[in-house]
Amino acid sequence: MYKNNCLNLVIVDDHPMILEGLKSLLQQAGKYQLFSFTKGLAALDFIQENTAHIILLDIVLNDGSGLDFCKAIKQKSPKTIVIGISNQAERSIIFRFLENGGNGYILKNADAHEIIQCIDNAINGGVALSKEVQEIMLSASSNNFELPRLTKREQQVLESIAKGNTSAEIAEKLFISVITVETHRRNLLQKFNAKNMIELVKVATENKLI
Amino acid sequence: MYKNNCLNLVIVDDHPMILEGLKSLLQQAGKYQLFSFTKGLAALDFIQENTAHIILLDIVLNDGSGLDFCKAIKQKSPKTIVIGISNQAERSIIFRFLENGGNGYILKNADAHEIIQCIDNAINGGVALSKEVQEIMLSASSNNFELPRLTKREQQVLESIAKGNTSAEIAEKLFISVITVETHRRNLLQKFNAKNMIELVKVATENKLI
DNA sequence: TTATTTCTAATGGTTTACCATGGTTTTTTC
DNA sequence: GAAAAAACCATGGTAAACCATTAGAAATAA
Numbered sequence: 001m002y003k004n005n006c007l008n009l010v011i012v013d014d015h016p017m018i019l020e021g022l023k024s025l026l027q028q029a030g031k032y033q034l035f036s037f038t039k040g041l042a043a044l045d046f047i048q049e050n051t052a053h054i055i056l057l058d059i060v061l062n063d064g065s066g067l068d069f070c071k072a073i074k075q076k077s078p079k080t081i082v083i084g085i086s087n088q089a090e091r092s093i094i095f096r097f098l099e100n101g102g103n104g105y106i107l108k109n110a111d112a113h114e115i116i117q118c119i120d121n122a123i124n125g126g127v128a129l130s131k132e133v134q135e136i137m138l139s140a141s142s143n144n145f146e147l148p149r150l151t152k153r154e155q156q157v158l159e160s161i162a163k164g165n166t167s168a169e170i171a172e173k174l175f176i177s178v179i180t181v182e183t184h185r186r187n188l189l190q191k192f193n194a195k196n197m198i199e200l201v202k203v204a205t206e207n208k209l210i
Numbered sequence: 211m212y213k214n215n216c217l218n219l220v221i222v223d224d225h226p227m228i229l230e231g232l233k234s235l236l237q238q239a240g241k242y243q244l245f246s247f248t249k250g251l252a253a254l255d256f257i258q259e260n261t262a263h264i265i266l267l268d269i270v271l272n273d274g275s276g277l278d279f280c281k282a283i284k285q286k287s288p289k290t291i292v293i294g295i296s297n298q299a300e301r302s303i304i305f306r307f308l309e310n311g312g313n314g315y316i317l318k319n320a321d322a323h324e325i326i327q328c329i330d331n332a333i334n335g336g337v338a339l340s341k342e343v344q345e346i347m348l349s350a351s352s353n354n355f356e357l358p359r360l361t362k363r364e365q366q367v368l369e370s371i372a373k374g375n376t377s378a379e380i381a382e383k384l385f386i387s388v389i390t391v392e393t394h395r396r397n398l399l400q401k402f403n404a405k406n407m408i409e410l411v412k413v414a415t416e417n418k419l420i
Numbered sequence: 421t422t423a424t425t426t427c428t429a430a431t432g433g434t435t436t437a438c439c440a441t442g443g444t445t446t447t448t449t450c
Numbered sequence: 451g452a453a454a455a456a457a458c459c460a461t462g463g464t465a466a467a468c469c470a471t472t473a474g475a476a477a478t479a480a
Contacts, residue, residue: 014319015319016319016320017227017231017235017318017320018231018318020230020231020232020234021226021227021230021234022230024230024231024233025227025230087297108225109224109226112226112230151455151457152456153457154457161408162408163409164405166405166406166436168436176457176458176459177458177459179458179459179460180460182437183457183458183460184457184458185437189438194374195374195438196374196438197408198371198372198374198408198411199373199374201408202373202374361425361426362426363427364426376465376466386427387428389428389431390428390429395467396467396468399469406436406468421480422480423478423480424477424478425477425478425479426475426478427475427477428473429473430472430474431471431472432469433469434467434468434470435467435469436465436466436467436468438463438464438465439462439463439464439465440463442460443458443459444458445456445457445459446456447454447456448455449453449454449455450452450453
C-alpha cells in the first residue's frame with residue numbers, strides 16, 4: 001500500500017505509560033515518524049492538517065469513545081489505517097470497531113513482536129488482529145445471544161437510568177419531553193428483552209455497555 | 211534511605227506495553243538498574259538471590275494477585291520498597307495493598323513526572339501515592355455516610371430485586387405477602403436514602419453489599 | 421423477663437414505570 | 451435525492467413501585 005519507508009504513525013492513548021511503551025517499541029522498528037495524543041479530538045485536529053498513515057487508537061478515552069473516533073477518522077481520511085488498542089476484550093466491541101472502518105484490533109497484553117507484525121499486516125492491506133483477539137472473534141458459540149446495538153440517545157438515556165434518575169429528571173437533562181424518554185425506555189426494554197429497568201441495567205453492565 | 215545512586219528497580223507487569231513504557235521512562239531518570247518480570251513468582255525468585263531496592267508491582271497478574279505478592283516480598287525482604295501499579299482504582303484494594311506492607315500505589319494513568327516523583331518519595335521514606343490515588347483515598351471520608359445495616363430478610367429481598375425480580379416474584383419465592391415485600395422495599399429505600407431501586411442497587415453493589 | 425428489633429401484614433393513596441400504537445421531523449446512509 | 455434509521459412527541463390505559471402509618475407476632479438481645 002505505502003511503499004514509502006517513513007510512515008507517519010499516530011498514537012492516541014490517555015495512559016502515558018502505554019504511550020511511552022508504544023513509542024519505545026515502534027521507535028526500534030525505525031520506519032515510523034511517531035506522533036502521539038492523549039485526546040481523540042486532538043488527533044482529529046491533527047489529521048485535518050497533516051497526513052497520518054497509521055493511527056493506533058485506544059478505545060477508552062476520556063474525551064469520547066474510540067469507536068466514534070474511528071468512524072470520524074475514516075470519514076475525514078479513508079486511507080488512514082486505524083488500529084484499535086485496548087484492554088477491552090469484549091467481542092461486541094471488537095466487531096463494532098471493525099464495522100466502523102477499523103483495520104485491526106490489538107489487546108494491550110500483546111507483546112512487542114505481535115504488535116509490530118500486526119501493523120505490518122495492516123500496511124500490506126490485511127487486517128491487524130492480535131492472537132487473543134482472533135481467539136475471541138472465533139469463540140462465537142460461547143456468546144450465544146446477540147447484544148442489541150444502542151443508538152446514541154438510547155445510550156445516554158440508559159446511562160442516566162443506571163444512575164438512578166427518573167424519566168422526568170432525564171427529560172430535563174436532555175432537554176426532551178418525558179414522553180420521549182419513556183419511548184426510549186420502552187425501546188430499550190424491548191431490545192434487551194428485559195422485564196424492567198433493573199434487569200436491563202444489570203445485563204447492560206454485565207456486558208460493559210454502560 | 212539508600213544513598214547509593216544506582217538502585218536495583220524491578221518491574222513486575224504482564225503487559226509488555228506497560229513494561230516497555232515504564233522501562234523507557236525510568237531509563238531516562240538514569241539512576242536505576244532495571245529488571246523486569248511478567249510473573250510475580252519470577253520476581254519472588256529474583257529477590258531470593260538478588261537485591262531489589264524497589265519493586266513496581268502490578269496488582270492484576272496472571273499468576274496471582276499483586277496483593278499477595280506484596281506481602282510475600284515484604285516477608286522475604288522487608289527493606290524492599292514495593293509500589294503497586296494498577297488500573298484498579300478500588301479504594302478497598304488500595305488500602306489492602308498498603309496494609310500488606312506496600313510503600314505506595316500508582317494508577318496507570320499517572321504521567322511520567324508523577325511516577326518518578328512518587329518513586330523518589332518512597333526512596334526518601336515517604337509513601338508513594340499518585341494524585342488520583344490520594345483523591346480516591348480521601349474521597350470516601352467525604353463519602354463517610356454510614357452504610358446501613360441490613361437485616362437478613364432485607365438482604366434477601368435486596369438481592370432478589372437486584373436480579374430484576376418484581377415484588378410479586380419475590381413474594382412467591384420467599385413465601386410472604388407482596389405487601390410485606392413492599393414494606394421491605396420501603397425500609398430499604400429509607401435506610402439507603404435512595405429515591406428508587408435502581409439507585410439503591412447501584413449504591414449497594416458499589417459497596418459490595420450484594 | 422422485659423425491651424428491642426425484625427418480620428409480617430394491612431389500608432389507602434400518589435407517582436412512576438410499563439404497554440400498544442401511531443405519527444412527524446431530523447439525521448444518516450446508500 | 452430517495453430510503454432507512456433515529457429522534458421526537460402524543461393518547462390512553464394497566465401494572466408496579468413508592469409513600470405514610472399502624473400494628474400484631476416472632477425472634478433476639480438486655
